Amino acid sequence: MTAKRFDNDHELPPDLTGAWRGDAMRRSERPEEFWRGQQIRIHSRIESRNVRKPRSFWLVAATAALIFCTVFLIAPAAPPLKPVPPQARIDADQQLLLAIEHSLAAGTPEALEPLTLLVESSSANNEADTISHKEHGHEN
Amino acid sequence: MSLSLPALATQTQSCPATITAADFEQIVRRYQRKVYRVLILMLKNADDADNMTQDCFLRAYMNMQSFRGECSVQTWLLRIAVNLVRDHVRNRRAGFWKRLLRIDDASVITSEHEPVSVKASPEQGMLAREELDAVWMAVDNLSPRQKEVFVLRFAEEMELKEIAEVLNLRTGTVKAQLFRAVTSVREQVGR
Numbered sequence: 114m115t116a117k118r119f120d121n122d123h124e125l126p127p128d129l130t131g132a133w134r135g136d137a138m139r140r141s142e143r144p145e146e147f148w149r150g151q152q153i154r155i156h157s158r159i160e161s162r163n164v165r166k167p168r169s170f171w172l173v174a175a176t177a178a179l180i181f182c183t184v185f186l187i188a189p190a191a192p193p194l195k196p197v198p199p200q201a202r203i204d205a206d207q208q209l210l211l212a213i214e215h216s217l218a219a220g221t222p223e224a225l226e227p228l229t230l231l232v233e234s235s236s237a238n239n240e241a242d243t244i245s246h247k248e249h250g251h252e253n
Numbered sequence: 254m255s256l257s258l259p260a261l262a263t264q265t266q267s268c269p270a271t272i273t274a275a276d277f278e279q280i281v282r283r284y285q286r287k288v289y290r291v292l293i294l295m296l297k298n299a300d301d302a303d304n305m306t307q308d309c310f311l312r313a314y315m316n317m318q319s320f321r322g323e324c325s326v327q328t329w330l331l332r333i334a335v336n337l338v339r340d341h342v343r344n345r346r347a348g349f350w351k352r353l354l355r356i357d358d359a360s361v362i363t364s365e366h367e368p369v370s371v372k373a374s375p376e377q378g379m380l381a382r383e384e385l386d387a388v389w390m391a392v393d394n395l396s397p398r399q400k401e402v403f404v405l406r407f408a409e410e411m412e413l414k415e416i417a418e419v420l421n422l423r424t425g426t427v428k429a430q431l432f433r434a435v436t437s438v439r440e441q442v443g444r
Binding site: 123124125129130132133134136137138140141143148151152154155156158159162 | 277278281282285286289290293294302303306307310311314315381384385388389404407408410428431432435438439442
């Protein structure tokens, strides 16, 4: 009973519905030429879309290429990266000794000869120390 | 694009999982009348309905690749058509002068066709015509949503579930809208 009432609430009297539907159909009836014409219009609109598509594709591609070239030309050329020469890690004492050795090699005044001997023995010790350090380092 | 007509010849309500360009002309032929009918009933203007039918198929063609066969082709097309009507109505509301045009449109379409007189005396025919006019007027006064539901239910005789799919609503909402529409029409027609 409730279900039937519910259905009725969602329906109009069948004669009225039928008449309205028939009228609605009549209002939308068109001759066959109209439908054919509409098909042609739809077809041509689709065609014109398809024809336009490649043009827009080329336009987009050309614009992209232009932007790329502009950016490429305008952007400052970045300096090439130079490899950084490896720097020997020499401490201040060794630097001083090297400088003295260098000056000695260039010719040492007689007054400084005792110092030369001192430097030579000192640098020999230093080298021995460095080698033993390295060996310890490798062992570790 | 050659719009030849292969696969859909044997199909009725069901639809292919994907639509190819080759299927499209057949889809146009099969559904153009239905789409046009729904549009003219909602818009009440023959030119608008014609243009919008074209728009509907054009939009369908452009979005053909996104059709996954989750609903029937009919549902898909009517959904596009209803969305076009909604856009159109929204735009039409923008100006007061356009509202005046709407009144003209309504008068054009009601006077466009002669009343139905189905094997009845002139008096009976006149009464039937008056009643029918009252229904049209009542349908005109429905809210856009109620009108959509009413047209799809009574002109296209669609099931509530299918109407819900077309309008992107829940079936319960469609039922409620239909109830309101029917009640309103009954009140205005006096039945």
